Amino acid sequence: MAMLKIAISLVLISAISCLAVIVERVRDLPGLEYDFVIIGGGTAGNVIANRLTENAKHTVLVLEAGVSNADVLNSMVPFFCPRLTPNTAFDWNYTTTPQDNLNGRVLAYPRGHILGGSSSINFMAYTRGSSDDYDRYARLTRDAGWSWDRLQPYFRKNERFTPPADDHNTTGQFNPAFHSFRGINSVSLAGFPQPIDGRVIQTTTELPGEFPFNMDTNSGNQLGIGWTQSTIGGGVRSSSATSYLGPQFVKRRNLHVLLHAQVARLIHTGSSRGNPAFREVEFTDGVGGPRRRARARKEVILSAGSIGTPHILLNSGIGDATDLTRVGIRPLVHLPSVGRNLSDHPFVVNQWLVNSVDTFETINRNATVAAADLQLWTQEKMGPLVDGAFNHNGWIRVPRNTTIFNKFPDPSAGPHTAHFEFVISNGLSHVPLPTNIGNNSFFVVSTAVLTPVSRGSITINSSDPFAPPLINPNFLSSEPDISIMREAIRSARHEELNEFIRENASSFFHPVGTAGMSPRGARYGVVDPDLRVKGVDGLRIVDASVLPIVPAGHTQAATYVFAERAADLIKKSW
Template sequence: MGSKFSLEDLFTLTLATIFVVQVLPQARAALFTDPSTLPNHKEYDYIIVGAGPSGSVLASRLTEEARTNVLLIEAGPNDAGQLSLEVPFLASQLQPNMQFDWNYTTVPQAGLGGRTVPYSRGRVLGGSTNFMIYTRGSKDDFDNYAALTGDDGWSWDALQPYFSKLENLVPPVDGHDTSGEILPKIHGTSGPLKISLPGAPLPSNSRVIQATQELRSEFPFNVDMSSGDPLGIGWSSGTFGGGARVSASVAYLQPVLGRRNLDILVNTTVTKLIQTGTKDGQPVFRRVLFAQSGSAPIFALKARIEVILAAGAINTPQLLMLSGIGPVQVLRSLGIKPILDLPDVGQHLADHPLVTNQFGVAQSSDDIIDNISRNATFASALLEQWLIERQGIMTLDGQTQIGWLRIPTNDSAFNGAPDPSAGRLSPHYELFVVPGFMSSRGTPAPTTGFFNTFLTALVTPTSRGSVTLASVDPFATPIVDPNFLSTPFDIAAMRFAVRSAVRFASAPAWRGFLTGPAAGFAEVDTDDDDSVDAWVRAQASTIFHPVSTARMGKCGDARGAVVNPDLTVKGARGLRIVDASVLPLIPAAHPQAAIYVFAERAADLIKSRTGSYK
């Protein structure tokens, strides 16, 4: 998005220094890069497709039982030793159009004036956890999931032991006193996933906190947004520790690569699920086909108990449809023989639209991002500090504070539209500040001037889109249509969020720091609805949170949902889905925490039912 410092500029350190980082262990007995080298004598109980935050959790937890053999198949490469994946501040360099990305693009979006949007999804061990923001979401969101599925196990209270199980709250890398910034007692301290507070200051920090006191009725301070009540502005926790990014691979896979009952195959795409029989009138899917390219040999393996799809909200519905599972008419139109009619496969796609709003800063030193992009010497010094000390700006993911806020009930956004949030504890929009120029549209940064950007994201969108097939070729890009800003509520809510950013930036705390709206945002008349709406439609893209394309519903109802409350596929045997696609509604939060906790509970559900499918 917008200003991006070049990795080539940053990699001006000596080869010797870089080599120290890159020679981390990259190969273990359990990790395979060629399907032909998989052990031909081993029978796998579970085959997991996708090594993101859900697949990594499942692979680790299921192999805690020594007699359970698991094969984890990931389309992307191994993440070990990749500098750009380790340095938190380089997260923005990982997409779009990078080697660890599927590099999708949406269809033209009518709500964005016909623009297409780059649509990044992680294609690497560890998956799509690049921006690292860790926020559990609201109590209301999870209680709503429980109500929609008829399973109280998905409620906020029921999932708290799993949050504690997965988290490992560690001190910030700079060792500062975190009193008043987080509530340690509500977090886990011994789980695989390190979470921490920012370990380096940004110039805007004190201004943000002061503004929460000056404008507390609209922007109250919240000491810890993981309490179930995220509303307000406070310090942002993230999935990093010791100054480095902690992905799902780092947390869950790398520590267990020595397990004899876990094999991981990378650089390999699962191309189809194969029906292996029928049980009680339902098709059984326990065989997978996989290959490394469209011209490479195709391999096949059968799981003894289950195939588990953890490929994400885009790739999971794609694979289901390629396998004859989905809307019958769509499948037939492509010449695919329907096996299981599930009309909701690929439907209900929801995502968080994002708009960036730029302000000028009075002091050039308060713009970190543009100083890095314009000054290779400065950038290299910061990277060298990270390499040697694991300290400084490079330990951050680009922001240190975040806001989750609601639109007042009497606002015109609700004219003719019900409140789409899960309840009074769920925010409608997100607000945070980054130290420099960023553009959600991808507009290049100006070569002069210095900036802070206020980012606004709609986290309770009512627009729904879809994922479908463009081709029967499993290596062809699917058709991705998030259908951004297609409802009156969504455009009105984004208008409110942009104006909210302006109100927050007008607090006395910002005097002498901000110089007012800048770059393209300076041309927007924020008092005029049409002017703000035009800005929103011209600038909006995504914060990359697609969900709900294989959503969960109550048992016994095959319409409106794809999986049961235990995440088994409706009408099928031997097949389960555990990833962002199953979320019944989009969480009003960055989804990674929800996906981790869903996967932790799913692992227990699977263990408790081991052997139930024969």
């Protein structure tokens, strides 16, 4: 009998060790109790999953609501990034509430519904922001660990700088001293030259006062025009799914990822250390499947993003008690800051007609050209499809003598921080192309306000955990924001320009702040500087929602580095 039990045990162990790490149904998991349960296999969640399972004694389950990223061509091919949203299976397909200051328009608000989260659907820009941004985080949280200098080791743990797809000489296009070549997530410069590249750089020599050249805008001093760095390796998108859940990591027996597992709520599991504990998670087993529960012996890590994280907290009874009661949810933890303080970059696409035919429109209009380009990418990972939508971006401050700052304080984090960004593109890359452009070709300089004063919110109006949240970025509700956007565009008279902005502004899709950090003991904010939810045991938040203010840059780099440090904070606790 003893030998039989041993034999059965060996068979079970063997079966568990052979299970695929990434599965689609609960029946394919060895169980539903783990040391750590991570909600969201996105930009931050996969970092945490990777780093925690470096210790073979830690078991980790990742619950991802979306689909697999495997073999999704539009996610793999960098140039196809605009095809992933909106209205696809890879997007949550959220929309905003009508925006009062954008003439009542409702905006699409893409978020990744795919393993890798938004890192699998974004435009791949790797921009850290300024050193001032992170030093401000350190001041706001009273934790020096979030400062620029203290985070440098984590930038290097994340980044693996790789040669561009065409292997051209990159001397003068970036500064190797500020980068790592041994991290996990691939970052590279553009691998296919665009006709406008030389003209953009020429502008920095002709107008150096207004548009100075900056060899590396990720150095901490971001100001100027420089070459775009993107999360691309070998001509293919590098997401948190392809990097942190890469082949060398998914072999780990202590890591499991469950797809199609949409979380309904966190379950109150009693009290611990004088606070309510939340160590169970209720989720769906497959699309439309029954609800199951997973339990964390140590911690639940909420990494559902700046929309999903506050949505789950509110549906779990964690938020403003009055608001929760109003929609029929029993309040368990009164945290009024949940879902508040939404900070995002308003964004306007500015187009100019050009007489060139060598623009992105050619690829999207000509089926023969498109097929040849795809074949070249498929066979050699070369050609125009190896890059995203822009080879250059610029980071500009509003001049000191501008009247804006006679009326309002400077909203930037410091003197090395831009007020607005230029995203410079060789045409329109988003398909389908607008029907009213005929056979015209375009040069595009999109502008984004990097230092928004406006704040929005994520709220709910139903006790149904699967009803979409109410997303209100509240764009341009503060006068400094539209003033800075006006300075960024500077192409028409004041009154006309304001109306143009209100009719055309949308989101850059960089939401943060909805579960913001604040000092330990502060009565505002959602998490302490160690990212533990205030007044709660067993629950931590690791994603862009914890950033108190949006950085002056695309947010994926900041999200990666916050997750890297968070992983060390969690390890230190256990």
